[in-house]
Amino acid sequence: MSKVQVSLYARNLPNVAGLFKGTSDPYAIVKKLTQGGSPVEIGRTEVVKNTLSPTWTKRFIVDYELGHTTFLSFAVYDKTDKGDKPMGSAMFNIANVLAAKGNTKGKHAKGGGTIFVKIQKYEEKGTLRLQLKGIELKSTEGLGLGILVKPDPYFELHRLTIDRKGWDLVHRSPPVRNTLDPVWAEAVIDLGTLCRGDMNLPLRIKVFDHEKNGKHVDMGEFQSSVNGLLASKNFSATQDINQADLASAFTLRIGKNKKEMGQVVVLRADLIGMETVARSQDPAPSEPPKQDPAPSEPPKQDPAPTIAAAPIVPEVAVAYTPPAPAPAPHSPQPPTAYYAPQPPAPHSPQPPTAYYAPQPTAAYSPQPTAAYYAPQPTTTYSPQPPAGPPSYTPPPSDGAPFVPPGVAAANAHQHYTPPPPPPTFEAYIEGGCLFNLAVAIDFSASNGDPRQMGNLHYASSWGDDKNEYERALHDVGSVLAKHDTEQRHPFWGFSGKFQGQIRQSFQCGPNAEVQGIDGIQSAYRSMFTSRSGMSMSEPTTITDVIKTAAHYAKKKSEQARYEKCLSYTVLMIITDGKLEDFTKEGRTIYDANDAPMSIVAVGVGSADFTGMRYLDDIERNGRKMFNFLPYDVLKSNPRMIEKVTMEKVSEQLVQYFTSHGIKPGKKVAKDIVFSF
Numbered sequence: 290m291s292k293v294q295v296s297l298y299a300r301n302l303p304n305v306a307g308l309f310k311g312t313s314d315p316y317a318i319v320k321k322l323t324q325g326g327s328p329v330e331i332g333r334t335e336v337v338k339n340t341l342s343p344t345w346t347k348r349f350i351v352d353y354e355l356g357h358t359t360f361l362s363f364a365v366y367d368k369t370d371k372g373d374k375p376m377g378s379a380m381f382n383i384a385n386v387l388a389a390k391g392n393t394k395g396k397h398a399k400g401g402g403t404i405f406v407k408i409q410k411y412e413e414k415g416t417l418r419l420q421l422k423g424i425e426l427k428s429t430e431g432l433g434l435g436i437l438v439k440p441d442p443y444f445e446l447h448r449l450t451i452d453r454k455g456w457d458l459v460h461r462s463p464p465v466r467n468t469l470d471p472v473w474a475e476a477v478i479d480l481g482t483l484c485r486g487d488m489n490l491p492l493r494i495k496v497f498d499h500e501k502n503g504k505h506v507d508m509g510e511f512q513s514s515v516n517g518l519l520a521s522k523n524f525s526a527t528q529d530i531n532q533a534d535l536a537s538a539f540t541l542r543i544g545k546n547k548k549e550m551g552q553v554v555v556l557r558a559d560l561i562g563m564e565t566v567a568r569s570q571d572p573a574p575s576e577p578p579k580q581d582p583a584p585s586e587p588p589k590q591d592p593a594p595t596i597a598a599a600p601i602v603p604e605v606a607v608a609y610t611p612p613a614p615a616p617a618p619h620s621p622q623p624p625t626a627y628y629a630p631q632p633p634a635p636h637s638p639q640p641p642t643a644y645y646a647p648q649p650t651a652a653y654s655p656q657p658t659a660a661y662y663a664p665q666p667t668t669t670y671s672p673q674p675p676a677g678p679p680s681y682t683p684p685p686s687d688g689a690p691f692v693p694p695g696v697a698a699a700n701a702h703q704h705y706t707p708p709p710p711p712p713t714f715e716a717y718i719e720g721g722c723l724f725n726l727a728v729a730i731d732f733s734a735s736n737g738d739p740r741q742m743g744n745l746h747y748a749s750s751w752g753d754d755k756n757e758y759e760r761a762l763h764d765v766g767s768v769l770a771k772h773d774t775e776q777r778h779p780f781w782g783f784s785g786k787f788q789g790q791i792r793q794s795f796q797c798g799p800n801a802e803v804q805g806i807d808g809i810q811s812a813y814r815s816m817f818t819s820r821s822g823m824s825m826s827e828p829t830t831i832t833d834v835i836k837t838a839a840h841y842a843k844k845k846s847e848q849a850r851y852e853k854c855l856s857y858t859v860l861m862i863i864t865d866g867k868l869e870d871f872t873k874e875g876r877t878i879y880d881a882n883d884a885p886m887s888i889v890a891v892g893v894g895s896a897d898f899t900g901m902r903y904l905d906d907i908e909r910n911g912r913k914m915f916n917f918l919p920y921d922v923l924k925s926n927p928r929m930i931e932k933v934t935m936e937k938v939s940e941q942l943v944q945y946f947t948s949h950g951i952k953p954g955k956k957v958a959k960d961i962v963f964s965f
């Protein structure tokens with residue numbers, strides 16, 4: 290069970306205040322829904338006055354378990370004295386938002402406008418108690434009016450986004466009325482929200498003049514960090530807030546000319562719930578971006594790259610696109626020798642042969658204070674111990690660890706710092722890893738005639754009743770597809786015959802990629818029409834389709850590398866499991882293990898799946914990539930399908946990247962280059 294932090298904003302909501310009653314004052318109610326459970330209210334945002342495009346600062350911490358479908362609903366209302374009026378609502382799947390670019394997703398609200406939600410992994414980091422004071426701020430009330438009417442200043446805190454391309458609003462203070470020297474109320478701000486625990490993360494402090502019509506006026510800004518605020522804290526010895534020292538004050542500036550608009554001093558800045566007051570970060574953060582995108586604007590989506598299909602050539606593993614001129618029949622030859630990786634034999638370390646542990650003798654009694662043993666002249670001969678390294682007798686312990694020779698004694702009291710916890714699947718997805726789902730379906734003759742009832746590909750008049758393949762595609766595919774960043778999936782088939790030639794990797798449908806699970810369902814049914822030109826055939830092998838998927842995964846990873854992000858592909862194979870040569874399939878899986886990819890093989894029907902379980906055990910360098918799911922056993926338990934599927938895939942994704950030394954959210958190493 291992990292925790293996520295939820296924030297939201299809306300744009301262009303309908304004005305429901307009524308004629309001549311101004312602009313609505315929106316707030317949102319957030320509820321959590323799980324499968325089989327009742328909606329539970331998590332909380333409510335603050336009310337933002339006179340706006341149809343609110344950005345709420347309140348964050349919500351939600352428990353989330355990977356593999357369990359969890360929805361969040363957001364209902365926006367206009368706050369009025371005579372009863373609140375609905376302005377719009379939307380519902381989001383947490384997994385879909387975590388997989389989206391920038392961890393942000395928007396939906397058109399029921400009632401009008403768009404609701405955006407941002408979900409990020411949350412870790413408790415303590416809190417910051419902060420109080421600021423403005424000094425001699427410049428009036429914004431207009432020429433000649435500043436003398437008579439003073440502004441109502443408030444401030445906002447913005448943090449630099451993970452991609453360092455924009456700013457997130459994280460806190461807004463109440464306004465202080467009619468003053469140029471505001472003392473803002475003390476605020477207690479969660480550090481996980483404010484800076485994600487990074488004490489040097491750039492922060493932007495902006496001051497505005499509050500206006501009743503919602504069109505607040507900019508009064509200037511400055512930039513700092515939590516460590517910067519802590520270092521600038523000052524308070525007079527007399528505890529008088531009117532006698533703050535200006536030596537450490539921040540200057541508010543506005544516009545391209547950086548016009549000075551007054552000063553801000555930090556009256557209080559204290560950390561609560563942290564062991565240290567300030568934590569240094571190496572290296573110092575880079576300069577924030579010069580361009581200032583709106584803190585709450587959704588990130589622009591890059592166009593999804595399209596992988597063009599080509600006739601099958603097993604050596605390069607590109608999917609066949611039917612119909613095409615029939616090339617000369619070619620059947621890939623199995624390797625002459627298949628290496629079946631065996632688990633290493635248990636290793637029992639033996640003591641070194643050169644080591645000698647001397648046995649104490651009755652006549653020898655070493656003294657703890659002597660550097661070496663020097664026998665005293667006596668009438669009795671005391672034999673020396675045989676040659677060899679002397680055994681070590683530790684001195685009486687004083688609580689300090691043993692210091693080896695040559696190491697400075699000062700190091701003896703250094704405390705052990707445990708290594709950071711290993712990265713998680715969520716960390717990679719939140720860090721911008723693109724998750725891709727590809728699908729391959731078994732069209733071999735062993736599935737039976739699709740026109741006859743009871744066979745696996747049969748569907749009654751191709752109506753609403755789904756056959757076993759379609760149900761497996763929906764139940765398992767939907768689990769994986771909700772993590773897919775682009776929602777565009779390559780869809781291949783195997784063991785089909787075109788123009789008299791058997792193809793073991795071919796494109797299904799007219800497009801190289803289809804949109805969502807519904808697009809796969811539509812392309813699947815099109816393969817049983819006369820226009821497809823396909824007939825079911827034998828033998829059955831998944832070798833070519835695995836090569837095609839590995840080629841696709843590497844190509845997507847290369848494209849992502851140039852965009853300074855990561856990419857990982859999951860190939861879902863749905864089959865009746867009656868493969869011709871499991872040894873050959875095993876060799877292909879072993880060879881494909883170097884690709885950024887996992888394989889989820891869904892077995893449909895009631896055949897003997899012993900061979901599929903054999904493929905499930907194949908590993909290379911300690912990493913597995915093939916996962917067998919017996920759909921007939923699991924289909925009555927959707928939650929178990931989701932749990933088993935995501936546990937295996939998430940573990941393999943983390944294993945792949947950590948084995949290549951790639952951390953979440955980091956640029957792919959330049960020396961990781963794939964060969965095709």
